[in-house]
Amino acid sequence: MTRLHSFHGGIHPLTHKKESTQSPIISAPLPAQLIVPFRQHAGDAAKPVVQVGERVLKGQLIGEPVGMISSSIHAPTSGTITAIELQQIAHPSALPDLCATLVPDGLDEWGVRQPLNYRQLSSDELQKHLRRCGIVGLGGAAFPSDMKLSHPVVVDTLVINGAECEPYITCDDMLMRERAEGIVRGIEILRHALGTDSVLIGIEDNKPQAIAAMQRAVDDSSHPFKVVTVPTLYPGGSAKHLIKVLTGVEVPSGKLPTDVGVQCFNVATAYAAHRAVEHGEPLVSRVVTVTGNVEQPRNYEALIGTPFSDLVALSVAKPDTNRYIMGGPMMGVELPAVNVPLVKASNCVIAASDALFPPPPAPMPCIRCTRCAQVCPVELQPQDLFWFAQSHNFGKAQEFDLFDCIECGACAYVCPSSIPLVQYYRYAKSEIRARDLEKRAADLARERHEFRQFRIEREKQEKAERLAQKERAAAEAKAAAATVIATPVDPTADADDTQQMRIDAALARAKEQAAAATPKNTEALTPEQRAEIEAIEARRAHIHELAADAGADDEPPKHSQGN
Amino acid sequence: MITALWIMIALAALLGMILGYASIRFRVEGNPLAEKIDAVLPQTQCGQCGYPGCKPYAEAIAKGEADINLCPPGGEEGIHKLAELLGVEFKPFGENAQPKPKAVAFIDEQTCIGCTLCIQACPVDAISGAAKQMHTIIAAECTGCELCVPPCPVDCISMVPIEEQLTNWKWRYPVFKLRQTS
């Protein structure tokens, strides 16, 4: 028996899980059209690689990862891409994002699937495969799974998250009950890729059937995995907290679990990894709970891109339903519209009514009762953070570890003054992030401006120096000439001379400038980019030439005596 | 009374010497305040304050020559920050210095004649292009200072306000009705 640890705080909201676990997972029918966003994961959006009008097969890559933290997007079924455009997605901002619209042809025809034997693959190869298959964390954060497998230090414990602590959500529960074997196989793949010995599968004690199923599957597989029953306590499903409960190790603030030799995956992610590796199927569908104010709460296996409205229609929303929540009631997002598409991170959709989720009463002032601090799993002082966020005192908020807040909502759940604490934290966090960006932009602008000033100053100096030199030379020559032939000097000729000299000086300086400017921060660029830059720099030099010519005339020569 | 006089004289002499010494010994060169002010300014280098850039404006504030409410790109928040830094009262913007929404310059490529005048005007070298060739704004480096707009002989540069997108979307400050509707 593994010794369990505990964390500070936590709450016991009513779980409401029974409703949706009465019937097995069923496959949702093919919808009339699918809307597949290109940003379904943490990090950069994928880049579309299909054309409008193109026919795609199920599992065909339609968006490829861009940058380090990114993942692939695939066609969830076979059909035709009818549009690639901005469409509304499941985001609290209600702002649109780039999506592909896919009209299924009803054949559900798979493209090439390539099952692999994970034992013959290195961790690197597995990571690449998972990235290609678009596997991301299905617990909610949608972090690319391949990233979580690459780690610089030894990871000795793999924690599998089957806690599913949020009320209402049962997709992991049902997945474990019905597909335990696949999950265990997936866990073995992840364990193999990580190279760990110990595997701990944490499941909250309010899911006895899932625990039994998983235990049976582990026993059958003869892998030395441990299925551990953990007490039901929200937010026990937060990765860092589950790790604490199972191993007693606290992941340091601002660090990753791998820094303390632990990695954590959701059960659904393990299952997706299994499908990807052993069946060659990219992530095109997931299990999602449809519950709340509906006639038939249950779990569906639905294609990514299915509009939520289709799922809700299957479960039949009750007439007083007036809004929908994606995710759980504690951390979920209110949908801007019910026809936005299901994404990889969507574990649940809750039909909500004012009877089910009464709108909060008007907030009262904080009375510093610290009930929030008592339930905060991160042991923050939410009342202080609220105070700072409310007064826009962002520096202080950061000082009080605002960014360690996991936005679990436990504080707002117990607040006697009904203050929307989490919204204040989110507000403060996004303000701070925006300010950081602004600051960086300002610093960059300052640097560029200062460099420009410096350059202009240098050009001026050099020009003046050259001019002075030429004039001196000219004067000497004239003096010499004067001694030889005592003819009066033609003033116009002199002026022309100087003008010519100035032009020469400008040209020389422009060349020098071009030479000086090229080597800056171009080391990390591709040859094409370098060529481009060179071309631009050459043009620039030319421009400066012209500019210098224009400016040279009204330059008073006494500046040369400056320094 | 004579004693009092002597005491005063002795004290004055002593303190005077100390002060005279200190005034030379501890003279401070340069102005660290200007640096701090410069760090608060938005670095658009737009010159709307009447100074040729953010640094000169910062120096002017530090010397007490310029007011703190002259920087529209910094917004009211910028004034608040300056007021806090300098320990003075907040001053609202004047009539002709109102902040505008953030924007980046955009060159209409059909109209641009490639005169390079805007390139010379850009304080942060954020315009690429060459003579008789079309110019482009490097949007990531554009500070939205609008200095390139007036020199353009064909009016092909416009300021496009930065719209809210998923990448720059922010959670709003929670707002509630204070009075309950009854």
Next chain:
Amino acid sequence: MLSSPFITRPLTVDRIMLRVLYALLPGITLYVWYFGPAILVSIALAVTAALATEALMLKLRDRPVRPFLADYSALLTGVLIALSIPPLAPWWLPVVGTAFAIAVAKHLYGGLGSNPFNPAMIGYAVLIISFPQEMTQWLSPQGMGHSVLTYGDQLRYVFSGVLPVGMQLDALTMSTPLDTMKTQLHLGMPMSDIRDLPIYGRLAGKGSEMVAAGFALGGIYLLIARIIPWQLPLAFLGTLFALSGIFNLIDPAHYAPPLFHWFSGAAMIGAFFILTDPITSPTTAKGRIAFGIGAGLLTFLIRAYGGFPDGVAFATILMNMCVPLIDAWTQPRIFGKKKGSER
């Protein structure tokens, strides 16, 4: 768009305040039993003044009146002030004290949640500083005074200041047990003789010790119901007990025993109802212990050496001032951070 969470299960502010009010009932009942119903008049006056002032201030500050009146916080302030002043006080005494507490100590600082000082204690402090004479005329427990006032007489006196013919205020009132002790010690009477004076009961003042016990009972309910944190009363009463115990052991002739301190004056009501005001006490567990210890120490020092007979009110106010500092110094370690690491 609203942010998550979408479900809440709060024990709302008004319910918290209401439970605190319930918890005061045993003490008030015993008060009436031992000292007559004049206190109820005081409470009614103070509560009316509190609600009226609250409504007026909310109106002036352009805030919604109804939700704030319904949170019972002003009401609680009124009751606490009434309980801390002599029951036979003229009608304007609780009114002035409560109005000052609500208007100045609460609303001028920003209203509920923003006041650094406990409004009830500020109200009390203002009264004892401004009207020391009225504030020392405590009613003798029933049967203790030289003459007894009927209920009707009590009411008449409160509003008109007229006593029944032939009756002297002197004969009805006396100083509090703490005050008497201080005076007698001053005059050189040893503690053992003082305790034999008729106004003292088994533990402390006759009657008042039972009232204190009633407040303690209510306090224990609040502790069990987890309305108030345990650190504050424990640290406060513990410190008071320990300090008075040590001094009593060293010099029993000049220092009262610990239980006397516990059941005299505002120790019990202070420990459970005043120090525990969340708005004006620290937010961290360690901070609360520090706060309680500080308040206990100050209370004992003021009682033993200060110019006022009881020190709970001033100790509370002084410690209220230290709260931001205490909070800053006792920030707990957060998840995933080492103790004492850079914030």
Next chain:
Amino acid sequence: MKRIARSSLQTAVNLVFFAIIGTAILSATYYLTRDTIAATVEQAKLKLVSQLLPPSSYDNDIMQDIHTVAADEMLGTDEATQAHIARRDGQPVAVVLEAVAPDGYSGKIALIMAIHPDGSLGGVRVVNHNETPGLGDYIDIAKHDWIKTFDGRSRTLFKDEMWKVRKDGGMFEYMAGATVTPRAVIKAVNRALQYFEAHRDELFIADAQPAKGARK
């Protein structure tokens, strides 16, 4: 180095210049106002005494007719004080005595009183106290007339047990809630009278030399 030295010296000279002018002005004012100030101070003291003794009841210069009283426990004093003697036609009318009540509610209470040769009080005044405002401070003539109850009292008429507040069975009124303060004052006055009884004769002998600090 030389520059620093010269600058220091210059600054010093400058400051000295201003100091001299300032001191000169101050000295001038001092000499101009000195006499007036001394006269005013004396008058103020006389005014206080006049509250205890009608100026018509004596004809000597009581500011000059002084007896130095050594510190005494009975008076509550811990350093020598000056008693002023009032005489009419050379005969002693009263002595103005300082005393201290050490046990006020908030520290010492300084008293001044006039005692006639027969041991009766001309009057008592509180010169300095720290009693609780509104509570114990009614002993101050500015707040209340209570202190006038001492006028004319003497130990020959009233025995020790009468020198108490009414609550303790004595003859003096008090304000409810504040008994410590009047008790302290009554006790101090009573003891001062006892001191007077013991030293009656010597108190009326003036010091050979006028006290210091007197007029030139």
Next chain:
Amino acid sequence: MTLTEIKDIAYNGLWKQNPGLVQLLGLCPLLAVSNTLVNAVSLGLATTLVMTLSSATVAPVRSYVPNEIRIPVFVLIIAVLVTVVQYLMNAYLYGLYIVLGIFVPLIVTNCIVLARAESFASKNPVLPSAFDGMMMGLGLTAVLAVLGGLREIVGKGTLLSGIDLLFGEQAKAWVIPVIPDYHGFLLAILPPGAFIGLGLIIAAKNWLDLRAAKKVSSQPAPETLPEAAQG
């Protein structure tokens, strides 16, 4: 000094830059002696006298004072003036001198005196400086008077108590019993009352300013035009 200058200086001293309400300088005496109207006004006038004289003294010598010893010299001038005032009060207003006690010599350290010497008199000619000192002093006196009057009425129910200290015994009759048979509210007379009173007065000033600003913004033209024409 032009008329606008005079107006500006007076407006600054009495209202806009009022030392008691806006600059919050010289609070120590302000809070300590403002328990009655007479005390408050007396100290206010003493301060005004010192400020007028010090500003008038600083202004002519300003160009002869080297920068290093500017502050010491100003302090010296102020200290001399205060001591002179103290001698005079001691000699001719003894009762008041006793009541105001330590606060008369404390005028030396009253920040507002040095502040005006430093920020105005050291940059301006004699006449405007003296006028500025006087106006600032009167501004302070006005605040002191309001505060003192307020505290006296609330605390004692009278006005002008202690007037005899200034004008002798016969002035005792001048005391106005504003609220007859008043019980007294000690808090107002004690130092906390001063803080609360000052806070309320500052609030009142801010409220008046806000109201004035609102008025101006709603109808800007008539208020501003005549002044501009004058300039």
